Structures are given as structure tokens and as C-alpha cells.
Amino acid sequence: MNKTKDLNLIVAGVGGQGSVLASHIVADAAVRAGLKARVGETFGAAMRGGAVSSHIRIGEDVQGPLVAEDKLDILIALEPLEGLRIGVKYLSPTGIAILNTKAVPSIDVNIGKATYPEISTIVSSLERLCKKVVAIDATGLSIKSGSAKTLNMLMLGMAAATELLPFPIEILKETIRERVPKGTEDLNMKAFDVGYKAAKELL
Amino acid sequence: MVHVVAEDKIGKRTLLMGNEAIARGAIEAGIQLAAAYPGTPSSEVMETLATVADDLGFYAEWSTNEMVAFEVASGAAITGVRSLVCMKNAGLNVVMDMFMTLVYSGVRGGYLIVVADDPGAHYSSNEQDTRFAAMYANILCFEPANQQEAKDMARIAFELSEKFELPVFLRSVTRLSHASGDVTYGDMRKEKRKAIFDRHWKLPYRWNVYGPPSTVSKHVWLFSRAPLVKEFVESTEFNTLEIVKGARVGIIASGIGSSYAREAVRGLGLDGRVSFLKIGTPYPLPEKKIGQLLNSVEKVIMIEEGDPVVEMQVRALSNSLAPGRKISGKMAIDQILNPYDELTPNVVAAAIAKFLDIKFEEISKSRLEAKAEIRKLVAPRSSTLCAGCPHLGTYWALKVALRRSGGKVWIVNGDIGCYEQGGYGIFATKLAPSFVDHSVKYDIDTPYDTLDTNYIMGGGIGLSQGEFHAKYEDGAIVAVAGDSTFFHACMPAIVNAVYNKAKVTFLVLDNAWTAMTGHQPNPTTGMTAMGQQSPIFRIEEIVKSLGAGLVKVADPYNLKEAREAIEEGIKYPGVSVIITRRLCTLQYLREARKSKTKIVPYAVNKEKCTGCKICIQLGCPAIDFEDGSKKAGIDPLTCTACDMCAQLCPFRAISPGGSQ
Ligand SMILES: Cc1ncc(C[n+]2csc(CCOP(=O)(O)OP(=O)(O)O)c2C)c(N)n1
Numbered sequence: 001m002n003k004t005k006d007l008n009l010i011v012a013g014v015g016g017q018g019s020v021l022a023s024h025i026v027a028d029a030a031v032r033a034g035l036k037a038r039v040g041e042t043f044g045a046a047m048r049g050g051a052v053s054s055h056i057r058i059g060e061d062v063q064g065p066l067v068a069e070d071k072l073d074i075l076i077a078l079e080p081l082e083g084l085r086i087g088v089k090y091l092s093p094t095g096i097a098i099l100n101t102k103a104v105p106s107i108d109v110n111i112g113k114a115t116y117p118e119i120s121t122i123v124s125s126l127e128r129l130c131k132k133v134v135a136i137d138a139t140g141l142s143i144k145s146g147s148a149k150t151l152n153m154l155m156l157g158m159a160a161a162t163e164l165l166p167f168p169i170e171i172l173k174e175t176i177r178e179r180v181p182k183g184t185e186d187l188n189m190k191a192f193d194v195g196y197k198a199a200k201e202l203l
Numbered sequence: 204m205v206h207v208v209a210e211d212k213i214g215k216r217t218l219l220m221g222n223e224a225i226a227r228g229a230i231e232a233g234i235q236l237a238a239a240y241p242g243t244p245s246s247e248v249m250e251t252l253a254t255v256a257d258d259l260g261f262y263a264e265w266s267t268n269e270m271v272a273f274e275v276a277s278g279a280a281i282t283g284v285r286s287l288v289c290m291k292n293a294g295l296n297v298v299m300d301m302f303m304t305l306v307y308s309g310v311r312g313g314y315l316i317v318v319a320d321d322p323g324a325h326y327s328s329n330e331q332d333t334r335f336a337a338m339y340a341n342i343l344c345f346e347p348a349n350q351q352e353a354k355d356m357a358r359i360a361f362e363l364s365e366k367f368e369l370p371v372f373l374r375s376v377t378r379l380s381h382a383s384g385d386v387t388y389g390d391m392r393k394e395k396r397k398a399i400f401d402r403h404w405k406l407p408y409r410w411n412v413y414g415p416p417s418t419v420s421k422h423v424w425l426f427s428r429a430p431l432v433k434e435f436v437e438s439t440e441f442n443t444l445e446i447v448k449g450a451r452v453g454i455i456a457s458g459i460g461s462s463y464a465r466e467a468v469r470g471l472g473l474d475g476r477v478s479f480l481k482i483g484t485p486y487p488l489p490e491k492k493i494g495q496l497l498n499s500v501e502k503v504i505m506i507e508e509g510d511p512v513v514e515m516q517v518r519a520l521s522n523s524l525a526p527g528r529k530i531s532g533k534m535a536i537d538q539i540l541n542p543y544d545e546l547t548p549n550v551v552a553a554a555i556a557k558f559l560d561i562k563f564e565e566i567s568k569s570r571l572e573a574k575a576e577i578r579k580l581v582a583p584r585s586s587t588l589c590a591g592c593p594h595l596g597t598y599w600a601l602k603v604a605l606r607r608s609g610g611k612v613w614i615v616n617g618d619i620g621c622y623e624q625g626g627y628g629i630f631a632t633k634l635a636p637s638f639v640d641h642s643v644k645y646d647i648d649t650p651y652d653t654l655d656t657n658y659i660m661g662g663g664i665g666l667s668q669g670e671f672h673a674k675y676e677d678g679a680i681v682a683v684a685g686d687s688t689f690f691h692a693c694m695p696a697i698v699n700a701v702y703n704k705a706k707v708t709f710l711v712l713d714n715a716w717t718a719m720t721g722h723q724p725n726p727t728t729g730m731t732a733m734g735q736q737s738p739i740f741r742i743e744e745i746v747k748s749l750g751a752g753l754v755k756v757a758d759p760y761n762l763k764e765a766r767e768a769i770e771e772g773i774k775y776p777g778v779s780v781i782i783t784r785r786l787c788t789l790q791y792l793r794e795a796r797k798s799k800t801k802i803v804p805y806a807v808n809k810e811k812c813t814g815c816k817i818c819i820q821l822g823c824p825a826i827d828f829e830d831g832s833k834k835a836g837i838d839p840l841t842c843t844a845c846d847m848c849a850q851l852c853p854f855r856a857i858s859p860g861g862s863q
Pocket of ligand 1: 620
């Protein structure tokens with residue numbers, strides 16, 4: 001637990017991966033813990049498959065909804081290319097990138113108008129930009145833990161494993177239980193724990 | 204379970220989106236009517252209100268356009284009931300006539316006008332700053348700095364509106380409406396008023412601007428309200444002045460701009476070294492506080508989101524209150540911020556640092572170089588229509604019909620909705636401007652290069668008539684619009700086309716929902732905002748009765764049928780309307796999920812596929828092209844089995860499950 005300074009996070013992904021819910025859960029947990037929080041969303045058109053990133057700011061006195069460039073403490077990348085897009089602009093040299101290595105190619109790549117970078121290149125690029133990269137096939141892990149739909153909570157578990165979130169993990173878990181769709185609580189909690197453990201091993 | 208915004212818990216602290224916070228404020232104030240037309244980033248205000256309207260016993264509607272919404276809410280306010288209207292920036296342009304005139308009579312019940320601007324044009328045709336409109340109409344304008352203020356301002360607006368007997372304006376922006384923050388609840392006013400009417404309430408012919416003694420007398424009355432408003436803006440805590448003794452620099456920052464400015468001050472280590480005036484009412488301004496600040500410093504930095512609305516007023520005030528101050532903001536003299544695009548934390552901090560000539564934390568050269576290198580790797584992720592979107596079929600059919608219309612220089616006038624992506628030019632390669640003085644033909648490759656013009660809702664059908672009456676003869680003239688857009692602004696233009704004898708072809712892409720803004724119902728949906736069933740309006744019946752000479756309904760999933768209908772329309776020597784009707788794919792998928800209908804995705808037979816790439820030209824994001832094998836492929840997870848690509852494959856290589 002780190003209470004002294006503001007914490008900046010961004011959840012980056014593509015439409016349908018649940019990045020907005022994940023970011024609201026983190027901010028909501030912070031508010032429950034008595035802190036101030038902001039979430040700033042940037043979607044392209046709200047259509048399926050578009051890039052979606054959500055800025056989260058937590059602290060005693062945060063004001064604006066956007067993270068400043070080079071001030072991102074924790075990047076939660078549900079999709080690698082989107083992680084790189086956000087990381088190159090916002091990651092702090094002292095930040096941590098938590099990266100799902102499972103790619104969702106863009107239409108530009110699919111029809112041969114652009115090239116998707118190698119995952120290893122994405123990882124090494126992020127390593128040049130920040131202090132630590134935790135890269136895992138989180139999609140694969142979430143399918144193994146029960147459902148691909150829990151990818152977002154699995155990666156929140158990974159973020160919690162950094163010990164940088166300025167509130168007790170129990171509050172985060174309680175918030176997840178309350179905010180995920182009814183009937184999926186156990187599945188999501190399991191994914192969270194799987195992500196937490198997997199990241200702990202790499203941190 | 205009650206929705207979180209409807210919880211009757213004073214002191215509850217929770218995370219709310221800006222638009223939810225505005226809705227909560229209105230709920231605390233006890234609104235009895237809310238009307239809106241959807242528009243990003245404003246829609247969630249109404250979506251939230253509509254969700255709880257039944258439970259809390261008030262009325263909420265999605266109106267057919269902003270003008271109607273504004274009039275509906277005005278009607279309620281005239282009968283003494285608290286009401287709210289909400290729209291996006293462009294919506295206010297549609298409302299201007301009533302907006303400028305309602306203020307001559309004022310209101311009896313509290314009336315809040317919520318407008319969400321979009322600096323940065325994330326979702327809009329322009330970056331207009333609607334605070335000017337509040338000034339134009341002479342009413343109080345609020346501009347919240349965060350979600351708590353959004354809630355508090357929306358709440359107090361109703362009380363103030365009743366005190367001033369005038370509407371109150373709340374200007375939001377994307378970064379407030381679509382951002383979330385912690386909000387603490389107040390109590391909920393539960394009293395419901397009976398709607399009453401009195402023709403001569405406090406003034407003769409109160410609700411009739413032509414009534415005696417005169418229209419000007421009502422304008423005089425409007426100005427008589429100014430002292431009440433002024434008194435409020437001088438005393439409210441939404442405008443706060445912190446003078447630092449001895450500081451030579453002051454910052455005046457409004458709305459969300461003040462949030463960025465405060466953080467920049469802290470980040471640059473300027474806490475306790477600059478004076479700060481935080482503005483929550485950009486119109487009218489707290490002149491006394493401005494005078495105090497101007498008189499205590501030598502230089503002033505202006506930070507606001509949008510146009511220099513506060514800055515213009517401060518400069519004017521400075522002339523008489525404290526001449527000779529150096530004032531820097533977005534206006535040309537001593538400019539430190541661009542008068543376009545949105546503010547960001549970096550932009551604000553850099554502007555303040557530049558003004559004070561202090562060092563802004565610079566990024567090392569090697570890091571900048573690394574970033575430039577890495578940025579080159581970041582492949583684009585273009586926004587497209589959804590897999591299986593019926594608009595893909597309409598655009599395919601339109602392209603073939605236009606090509607068959609003689610290959611001349613057609614004009615396709617676009618409009619606003621999901622189908623506006625027909626003009627995003629996302630894969631366009633021909634970006635060089637042209638300087639010739641004759642018509643130039645540009646063929647259509649993917650649907651994303653279909654639209655030749657695009658401005659505002661309902662604009663295309665009108666433009667097409669001007670092109671015709673200008674005697675444009677080099678090719679077919681077509682306009683497209685969606686169903687919500689049709690009801691919003693197209694009907695008068697169709698009457699005009701018929702009556703004034705234009706020859707145009709109008710395509711209505713009817714997917715039964717206002718899809719672009721997040722699926723609000725409209726008169727083609729069969730459901731109201733509060734979830735009541737309502738009869739579906741059939742666009743073909745309407746355009747027939749408006750006098751369109753040729754009216755056809757076609758299924759855009761049937762490419763041949765749609766193409767033939769459009770071809771017939773283009774040949775028709777008068778006003779033709781072709782309605783391409785098919786439920787929005789996202790709604791179809793939702794229904795399929797509910798009814799557990801299995802969707803068998805299509806697949807490409809790799810032996811039959813020749814790699815001709817015709818299917819790629821459909822623009823469907825489920826279709827890909829494998830560089831290695833030089834064959835097309837279909838993503839089974841996103842394919843909706845619409846059949847369109849199978850129909851256009853010349854080699855019959857595409858079929859359900861790939862079994863053919
Ligand atoms: C004056 C104005 N009001 C609202 C909007 C927001 N808006 C953008 S597209 C759209 C309507 C889209 O619905 P429809 O025409 O049915 O097309 P669809 O997206 O369903 O294809 C609206 C309301 C706007 N751009 N301008």
C-alpha cells in the first residue's frame with residue numbers, strides 16, 4: 001500500500017474486452033477506501049473492435065481526468081498493440097506495464113494495409129519505456145480459468161500483485177463482486193486470483 | 204434494486220460519470236419532466252434519467268430532435284414544473300430559435316438546459332463553444348470543474364431558475380461528461396407540483412412574446428433580471444478567489460480547465476506563488492472578484508476549455524478595472540494556448556511554464572528518440588462499421604449502382620450516423636488536393652470512401668437539391684441518411700424537393716435504432732425512452748404522403764435487390780426514396796443471444812478463393828487477407844452470417860461453415 005502520492009493507471013484494450021468496467025472498479029474501490037478518484041475515457045466510435053482506453057487517477061487530491069504524458073505508473077494492456085499505443089505516449093520511466101500477449105489484429109492489419117508488430121518487439125519496446133514489463137498470455141489464462149470474458153478481472157489481479165494500489169486488496173475484491181454481472185462473481189474472483197498469482201511469480 | 208443515482212441516501216459517496224452526476228443533481232432537485240435527443244457526449248444524462256423515471260415518478264422522453272425536446276421541456280416549465288432538456292453541442296444550433304425567444308418570457312418552474320460540448324471533436328462535426336449561446340441569450344451559465352460540481356450545479360440550477368424566472372444553462376464538455384469522479388449525495392426533494400397555468404402570471408401576456416404591451420417590453424424584463432444573477436455569481440462558492448500576497452501572476456481558469464490548471468500549478472511547484480480565480484459561472488462573470496484579482500497582480504494566465512469566452516470578458520473588464528495588465532490565453536495578443544483542440548494536462552502545464560519562463564520537466568533527447576522509433580511500430584486501428592452491418596450492404600449496392608449509372612461524376616451527400624463512416628476515408632490513398640476546374644471522378648473502393656459531402660444531421664438531402672438546381676449534370680445526385688436522422692431533420696427537405704421539383708435520389712438506411720449514439724429508440728423502434736410500446740412509423744408511408752414519386756423498400760443484405768432499387772431510383776426523373784431496411788447488427792446479436800439462436804459463421808473455401816480481394820472491398824471487419832497464402836479469411840468469432848460477402852464472391856468461395 002502506497003498512500004503518499006497520486007497513482008495513475010490506464011487500462012488499454014479494444015471494444016468488448018471490458019476495459020471500461022475494469023477501470024471503474026479500480027476507481028470505485030479507491031472511493032470506497034476514502035480516496036478521490038477520476039476516470040477519463042477515450043473511445044473511438046463506440047463500435048465493436050475499436051480502440052478503448054480508460055485513464056484512472058487516484059489520490060488524496062486528484063482533479064483532472066487525464067494522465068499526463070510520461071506520468072503513467074501502471075499500464076494494464078488487455079491487448080498488446082493498444083498497450084504499445086498508450087505506453088509510448090504515457091508510460092513513466094518508473095512505471096510498470098502489465099501486458100496481455102494475445103493480439104487482436106486491427107482491420108488495417110487484416111486487410112494488409114499495416115503490419116502488426118511482433119509481440120517480442122512490443123515487449124522490448126515497452127521495456128525501453130518503463131521500469132518493468134509483466135507479459136503473460138492473459139487471454140489463454142482466463143480461458144483456462146473458466147472464461148475468456150474474465151480477462152479484465154484477471155488483469156486487475158495482475159495489477160493488484162504490483163502492491164502499488166493505494167488501498168487494501170480486500171476492498172478491490174469486494175468491489176469486483178458487486179460490480180461484475182450477477183452470476184459471474186465466482187468466475188471473476190477466480191480469474192482475479194489466477195492473475196494475481198501469475199503476476200506475483202514474475203514480479 | 205434501485206439505480207445508484209436514485210438512492211435516497213444523504214452523504215453517500217460514490218463514483219459517478221459526469222452525465223450521471225448531472226442526472227443526480229436534477230433528481231435531488233425533484234424534476235418532473237426530462238426531454239432530450241441523443242448526442243455524444245451528452246446521451247447518458249437522459250439514459251440515466253429514463254432508467255429511474257418510473258421509480259421516481261417523473262416523465263422522460265427521447266424526442267425526435269433537440270428543438271422538439273426543448274419545446275417539450277419549456278412547456279413543462281411554463282406550467283410551473285421543474286424540467287430539464289439535454290443535448291450535445293450541435294443540438295443547440297437546432298434549438299436556437301426557441302432558445303433565444305423563451306428567455307423573453309422566462310419560466311415558472313425551474314428549467315435546466317444541459318449542453319455537452321466536444322472540444323477535440325471526438326464525436327462531433329465541430330468544436331463550437333456553446334457558452335457563447337448563454338451569453339447571447341443572457342442567462343446564467345454554469346461550467347463544472349468536476350463531477351461533484353456537476354451534481355451540485357445541476358441541483359441548485361432549478362432553485363435559481365425559479366428565483367430568476369429564467370432558464371439556467373449548464374455547459375459540460377467531453378472530459379467532464381464522459382469522465383467519472385467521486386460525488387457526495389445531498390437530500391432528495393420529493394414534493395411533486397401540480398402543473399398550473401396563468402396567462403398573465405406576474406406580467407401581462409407572460410407566455411406570448413407578441414402580447415401587449417410589446418416584444419421589446421419583454422426584452423426589457425429580461426434585463427431587469429440581471430442584478431439577481433449578478434448577486435448570485437459574486438457570492439457563490441463555484442467562483443473562488445485565492446489571492447496570494449505579493450504574487451505578481453494570477454491564473455483565471457474556468458470549468459475543467461481549472462482542474463488542469465490546479466494540477467499544473469502543483470506540478471510546476473507554484474503552490475502559494477500565484478493567485479488563482481476559479482470560475483464556475485463563465486457568464487455572467489463575478490466582476491468584483493475579477494477586479495480584485497486584476498488589481499493584485501501584473502500578469503494573468505487564462506485557462507479555459509473551448510473558445511476564449513471568459514478571456515474576452517476579462518480583457519474587456521480589465522480595460523476599465525485595471526488597465527495595463529498583461530493577459531494571456533487563447534486570443535491572438537500574447538497567446539499561449541491554441542484556440543482549437545482540447546486542453547490536456549501537458550498542454551496546460553507547458554503553457555503556464557512558457558508564460559512564466561520556467562522549466563517544464565523536459566523529456567530527455569534519447570527518450571524522445573526511442574519514442575519516435577517505437578511510434579513507427581504502432582499500427583493503426585481504424586474505426587469501421589461492424590461486421591455484418593447492414594450499411595455495408597447499402598454502400599456496396601450504391602457503389603455498383605453508381606458505377607452502372609454511366610460512370611460519370613456522381614455526388615453522394617452524406618449525413619450523420621454510423622453510416623457517416625462512409626466518409627472516414629480510412630484506407631484512402633489519394634489524399635492529394637486537386638486544383639482543376641472541371642468535375643473529377645473518384646471511384647469508390649471500400650465503403651469508407653463513399654461520401655462526397657458531409658456536414659450535419661439532415662444536411663445531405665438539402666444539399667442535393669441545391670446541386671440539382673445549380674444544374675449539376677455531370678452525374679447522379681444522391682443523399683443518404685439514417686432513420687433517426689430522417690425524423691430529426693429530413694422531412695421538410697423532402698417536401699421542399701418534391702414541391703420545387705428537384706431530381707434527387709434519397710437513401711434512408713433504416714436499422715430501427717439510433718445506433719451511433721448508443722442505441723436509443725426512435726419512431727422506427729416501437730419503444731419509448733421509458734420502455735413503453737408505441738406504434739412503429741413506416742418511413743415509406745411518410746415519404747409517399749410527402750409526394751416522393753418513387754418509393755422502394757429493399758433489404759441491404761440482398762445486394763442485388765438493393766442495387767436494383769437504387770438503380771431504379773437514380774433513373775427516376777423526380778424525387779425517389781429508397782429505404783434499405785435491416786435491423787442493426789448489434790441489436791440482432793443481442794436478440795440472438797437472448798433467444799439462444801445459433802449463428803453459423805461463414806468461411807472461405809481456400810481452394811476456390813483466387814485472392815481477388817473483392818470481398819475485402821465490402822469493408823467488413825470480419826474479413827481478412829492472409830499475406831502468406833494470398834487468400835481471404837473470415838473471423839468466426841465476429842462473423843454474423845449476414846451472407847453479403849458470399850453473394851459478391853465471383854468464385855462462390857464463401858459459404859456457411861465453409862461447406863460448399
Ligand atoms: C444536431 C445533432 N444532434 C445529435 C447528433 C448526434 N448524432 C450523431 S448520429 C445520430 C443519429 C444516428 O442515428 P441514425 O440516423 O438512425 O443512424 P444509425 O447510427 O442508426 O446508422 C445522432 C443523434 C448530431 N450529430 N447532431
